[in-house]
Amino acid sequence: MTFHDARPSESIWLRALRDVTRCIVPVECAGCGAVDIPLCQPCAALWWEPVLRCEEAAPRLMVEDTALMPVWAAAVLTGPVHEWVAAWKDGGRRDLDRMAAQTMRRVALESGLRADAVVPVPSRPGAYRRRGADLTRITAAAAADACGVPLVSALAIGRGESRGKSARERWRGAGSALKVRRAVSGEVVLVDDVLTTGATLAACASALGEKGVKVRGALVLAAA
Numbered sequence: 001m002t003f004h005d006a007r008p009s010e011s012i013w014l015r016a017l018r019d020v021t022r023c024i025v026p027v028e029c030a031g032c033g034a035v036d037i038p039l040c041q042p043c044a045a046l047w048w049e050p051v052l053r054c055e056e057a058a059p060r061l062m063v064e065d066t067a068l069m070p071v072w073a074a075a076v077l078t079g080p081v082h083e084w085v086a087a088w089k090d091g092g093r094r095d096l097d098r099m100a101a102q103t104m105r106r107v108a109l110e111s112g113l114r115a116d117a118v119v120p121v122p123s124r125p126g127a128y129r130r131r132g133a134d135l136t137r138i139t140a141a142a143a144a145d146a147c148g149v150p151l152v153s154a155l156a157i158g159r160g161e162s163r164g165k166s167a168r169e170r171w172r173g174a175g176s177a178l179k180v181r182r183a184v185s186g187e188v189v190l191v192d193d194v195l196t197t198g199a200t201l202a203a204c205a206s207a208l209g210e211k212g213v214k215v216r217g218a219l220v221l222a223a224a
């Protein structure tokens with residue numbers, strides 16, 4: 001039996017374990033905390049609006065009133081949307097992975113953005129271990145699939161360089177710690193979870209630009 005053969009039964013057991021866990025820890029709405037429902041209708045509806053352009057609200061993306069790149073988002077990062085993102089990223093809500101992927105697929109299609117590859121914004125060291133999944137890669141894979149282009153994990157954040165620094169210092173230093181670890185040719189689309197200041201996307205575009213890779217734009221789930 002190969003490793004792949006073993007996976008379906010493994011997932012059945014994991015699913016059973018999750019169902020049992022749900023009986024002990026009651027499920028609640030990722031947006032508003034309403035009990036017995038993973039996501040209530042009003043909170044879900046906030047994700048159904050047409051995708052929006054959001055780069056002009058990100059100060060670090062603006063250079064002399066011109067954005068470094070266009071950015072599309074599915075929702076505004078506020079209230080229940082903010083809570084949903086927190087539950088997905090740091091609340092252990094792996095059941096929201098599928099919705100995150102579907103939402104990013106919609107952002108990719110509605111943006112009309114075309115490029116040669118999709119590049120996920122790299123997670124910081126330790127994030128994968130803490131969350132049990134590379135969340136940005138999950139959504140980036142959905143975007144790549146929707147656009148029919150390859151997913152290339154071209155960027156990485158250097159381990160060790162951020163050690164001992166505050167979160168703010170890590171963000172500020174992200175540019176210097178970002179490395180292009182895999183060759184990617186042509187023009188790319190960046191995918192991240194959320195857009196706030198735009199510093200991360202700017203750092204990614206800069207690192208790729210130094211290797212001659214042009215960033216056509218970025219896709220995020222939600223924007224502040």
Ligand SMILES: [Zn+2]
Pocket residue numbers: 029030031032033034039040041042043044080
């Ligand atoms: Zn709700």
